[in-house]
Amino acid sequence: MSSNDDFPKKFSSTRRTFIQGMSLLPAASLLGTTSLFPRMALADTPPTAQVNTTGLAVTDSEVTVGILHSVTGTMAISETGSVQAEKLAIDQINASGGVLGRKIKFIQEDGASDWPTFAEKAKKLLVNDKCASVFGCWTSASRKAVLPVFEQYNGMLYYPTFYEGLEQSKNVIYTGQEATQQIIAGLNWVNKTKGAKTFYLLGSDYIWPRTSNKIARKHIENFMEGTSVVGEEYFPLGHTQFNSVINKIKLKKPDVIYAIIVGGSNVAFYKQLKAAGIDLSKQTLLTISVTEDEIDGIGGENIAGAYSCMKYFQSLDNPNNKEFVAAFKKMWGEKTVIGDVTQAAYLGPWLWKMAVEKAGSFDIDKIAEASPGIEFTKAPEGYVKIHPNHHLWSRTRVGMAQTDGQFKVVFETPDLIEPNPFPKGYQ
Amino acid sequence: MFSDYSLTELGSIFVMQGFAGLILFSVFLLMALGLAIIFGQMGVINMAHGEFMILGAYVTYFTSQFFLNYLPSLFGIYFFIAMILAFIASGALGMAVEWLMIRHLYKRPLDTLLATWGLSLILQQVYRSVFGPREVGVELPGWMMGSLNLTDAIEVQINGLFVMGLTIAITIAVALLMYRSSWGKQVRAVVQNRTMAGAVGINTERVDRLTFGLGCGIAGVAGSAFTMIGSTGPTAGQLYIVDTFLVVVFGGAQSLIGTIASAFTISQAQSTMEFFLSGSMAKVLTLLGVIIILMLRPQGLFVIKVRR
Numbered sequence: 001m002s003s004n005d006d007f008p009k010k011f012s013s014t015r016r017t018f019i020q021g022m023s024l025l026p027a028a029s030l031l032g033t034t035s036l037f038p039r040m041a042l043a044d045t046p047p048t049a050q051v052n053t054t055g056l057a058v059t060d061s062e063v064t065v066g067i068l069h070s071v072t073g074t075m076a077i078s079e080t081g082s083v084q085a086e087k088l089a090i091d092q093i094n095a096s097g098g099v100l101g102r103k104i105k106f107i108q109e110d111g112a113s114d115w116p117t118f119a120e121k122a123k124k125l126l127v128n129d130k131c132a133s134v135f136g137c138w139t140s141a142s143r144k145a146v147l148p149v150f151e152q153y154n155g156m157l158y159y160p161t162f163y164e165g166l167e168q169s170k171n172v173i174y175t176g177q178e179a180t181q182q183i184i185a186g187l188n189w190v191n192k193t194k195g196a197k198t199f200y201l202l203g204s205d206y207i208w209p210r211t212s213n214k215i216a217r218k219h220i221e222n223f224m225e226g227t228s229v230v231g232e233e234y235f236p237l238g239h240t241q242f243n244s245v246i247n248k249i250k251l252k253k254p255d256v257i258y259a260i261i262v263g264g265s266n267v268a269f270y271k272q273l274k275a276a277g278i279d280l281s282k283q284t285l286l287t288i289s290v291t292e293d294e295i296d297g298i299g300g301e302n303i304a305g306a307y308s309c310m311k312y313f314q315s316l317d318n319p320n321n322k323e324f325v326a327a328f329k330k331m332w333g334e335k336t337v338i339g340d341v342t343q344a345a346y347l348g349p350w351l352w353k354m355a356v357e358k359a360g361s362f363d364i365d366k367i368a369e370a371s372p373g374i375e376f377t378k379a380p381e382g383y384v385k386i387h388p389n390h391h392l393w394s395r396t397r398v399g400m401a402q403t404d405g406q407f408k409v410v411f412e413t414p415d416l417i418e419p420n421p422f423p424k425g426y427q
Numbered sequence: 428m429f430s431d432y433s434l435t436e437l438g439s440i441f442v443m444q445g446f447a448g449l450i451l452f453s454v455f456l457l458m459a460l461g462l463a464i465i466f467g468q469m470g471v472i473n474m475a476h477g478e479f480m481i482l483g484a485y486v487t488y489f490t491s492q493f494f495l496n497y498l499p500s501l502f503g504i505y506f507f508i509a510m511i512l513a514f515i516a517s518g519a520l521g522m523a524v525e526w527l528m529i530r531h532l533y534k535r536p537l538d539t540l541l542a543t544w545g546l547s548l549i550l551q552q553v554y555r556s557v558f559g560p561r562e563v564g565v566e567l568p569g570w571m572m573g574s575l576n577l578t579d580a581i582e583v584q585i586n587g588l589f590v591m592g593l594t595i596a597i598t599i600a601v602a603l604l605m606y607r608s609s610w611g612k613q614v615r616a617v618v619q620n621r622t623m624a625g626a627v628g629i630n631t632e633r634v635d636r637l638t639f640g641l642g643c644g645i646a647g648v649a650g651s652a653f654t655m656i657g658s659t660g661p662t663a664g665q666l667y668i669v670d671t672f673l674v675v676v677f678g679g680a681q682s683l684i685g686t687i688a689s690a691f692t693i694s695q696a697q698s699t700m701e702f703f704l705s706g707s708m709a710k711v712l713t714l715l716g717v718i719i720i721l722m723l724r725p726q727g728l729f730v731i732k733v734r735r
Contacts, residue, residue, distance in 0.1 A: 074662045077562055077660055077661075077662075080561065205707045234707045235707060235710075236710050238665065238666040239710075240657045240658075240666050241451050241454065241656075243584075243587075244701035245701065247447055248702060264562070264662075267562060268658060276574060277576075277582040293561065295564075296563070297658050299564035299566060
């Protein structure tokens with residue numbers, strides 16, 4: 001239905017840009033001569049011809065990047081935080097002098113929670129706007145939709161969400177955790193400190209929860225001692241009635257409920273769990289799908305006592321994070337909360353800036369090559385490093401949900417966990 | 428799967444499971460009642476039903492905030508006031524929508540599907556722009572949370588009981604209104620023959636507007652009640668729309684008894700299967716069963732005999 005509607009629109013918009021482009025040609029050649037002066041004025045700004053050999057939208061004073069998230073549709077609830085974080089990072093980079101002496105200008109496009117729209121907007125950002133990098137996507141489905149576009153037109157995507165792994169691309173930097181980084185340390189922790197032996201796995205019925213639970217099951221059955229899975233179950237996205245499964249859980253009495261339920265279902269699940277008299281201070285529940293953002297909807301009193309396994313919590317006690325939280329609240333309001341993905345989205349622009357400056361160039365190939373080994377010491381989550389597989393080394397942390405909607409960090413891995421998007425023995 | 432458990436344990440689980448089925452029944456019936464009036468009686472395919480429910484949920488949220496901030500001593504009873512306000516807000520919006528849009532479409536019932544679907548998209552975006560894209564958490568008074576311990580092992584959710592009570596009350600009210608009041612007679616007369624009803628002096632426009640408003644108002648109350656068990660966000664209404672239509676169509680569109688029977692059948696089937704199978708599988712089998720029965724009985728479970 002929508003593709004028919006889009007056709008004439010797309011056609012007319014390309015034609016419009018084409019005409020605009022033509023009319024700008026003389027102006028551009030004029031600029032080319034006048035821009036000699038600012039170049040001399042800023043000594044640390046290398047000439048554009050030198051740092052941009054592939055025709056990206058880079059001028060002597062500006063570089064254009066794209067932000068591609070859903071601000072309308074179902075996913076807006078999750079992606080809003082990422083947009084806010086990316087804008088904050090861009091603001092801060094500009095305030096501190098920009099990238100290679102150039103201010104970042106961003107073009108924001110709306111993926112509208114629709115995967116073909118994501119692909120179309122990605123193409124627009126890369127082909128029409130020549131964005132030097134794009135910060136965006138949230139769901140795996142949207143990432144899968146734009147991936148071929150980024151590979152075909154050689155763009156660079158900074159993807160913030162924790163996801164199921166099994167992917168690696170020259171054209172993507174994954175600033176969230178892949179599945180093993182989020183799952184294994186948490187399971188080991190709950191096994192060790194709570195003596196957990198039996199696990200009940202729950203999830204919404206789509207790729208991320210299924211893949212993650214598969215890894216969890218393999219780890220429980222093959223890599224830990226004396227542990228077993230007593231139930232595994234999936235619910236359609238948007239499922240709102242969990243009383244039957246809650247009864248089943250009561251019957252099986254697992255040591256740990258391992259829940260990867262997302263979206264509106266999440267709210268229903270925790271509210272009904274609480275109403276059914278399951279006391280999360282006695283029944284251990286470990287989740288990898290609840291951040292501070294989700295608690296806003298669930299209500300702190302409904303989920304207090306549950307454990308969440310993430311790499312970042314708003315309550316992290318370190319100077320980087322305090323600065324970040326203060327800046328974020330100053331820009332977006334005192335009441336906003338910051339979840340794991342929001343922080344990962346904040347890393348994107350910074351990691352890109354560092355890659356550009358290390359490579360001394362905006363060229364995508366050079367950035368991709370320069371990215372591995374880049375260290376970001378000012379990250380709110382603490383020190384992070386880019387792995388040659390384009391994922392981040394990061395710590396895994398477990399937080400306990402509090403009634404005020406924040407997490408109390410109860411565990412953190414002593415070392416950075418190596419990203420391993422293609423884990424052996426877990427497939 | 429049951430060999431490891433004692434009889435008492437099994438007994439109590441089955442009691443609780445039966446209760447879970449009853450809660451699901453009340454939830455289904457409550458969300459379907461408003462639509463049963465609009466779709467069943469008026470023939471309007473209201474795809475925006477979920478959004479009218481969510482308006483009720485938002486009203487509940489704002490009422491709870493108001494009571495928390497200004498009347499904390501009365502917080503325990505705010506929910507009743509919130510439900511009344513939800514009824515008024517959704518009902519008023521419903522009447523406005525009927526006046527602006529629906530009344531032009533009575534002769535083209537299929538087009539109401541497209542028009543109200545568009546309305547649902549518009550409402551979603553309005554909620555998102557006005558109330559923000561994030562979900563809001565509705566805080567409940569303490570007495571509505573938790574569960575009653577009937578025995579050591581049998582626990583019954585208080586909010587489940589609340590929904591059940593509310594559903595029974597609203598169902599009785601709707602039944603009385605439709606089948607025992609003169610207004611109900613007028614509604615049924617208009618549905619059966621609009622021209623003749625007008626000719627004998629019934630103000631058909633007024634009847635239509637009030638009927639649509641009543642249906643939407645009940646949706647608002649349902650949405651308000653569901654803040655106890657579900658989420659409140661701009662698109663949360665979408666979670667309910669499929670089940671709602673399923674219940675109304677399966678029951679036979681024009682029959683209140685049919686709606687009740689179908690809510691009961693679907694909820695019991697689903698909750699029993701969810702217990703023995705996984706959630707996704709239960710849903711698949713439920714839908715499959717509904718499709719097969721509708722193939723055999725296209726008019727639904729119950730149908731009012733009409734001469735055509």
